[in-house]
Amino acid sequence: MTEPGKVVPLRPERPCPMCGKPADPGHSPFCSKRCADLDLGHWLGERYRIPEGEKSGTPAAEPNDKDGD
16 A cells, blocks of 8 residues: 555556656656757657548549438
8 A cells, every 4th residue: 555645646657758767757758858848849840740541533432412412
């Protein structure tokens, strides 16, 4: 059991995604402003990309013709 009055985090602490040092709550999820700025630079420089799905020329769902014309 935990000690009375001790706060238990809901999720485990994660390291900084840029350098692996312990994260700082003031710069979460990073350890410092420098690592946060480096990550932002990667996004702005398009080093990170979100993959695109297949594009089709038709809408995903078309309404059915219910009046039978």
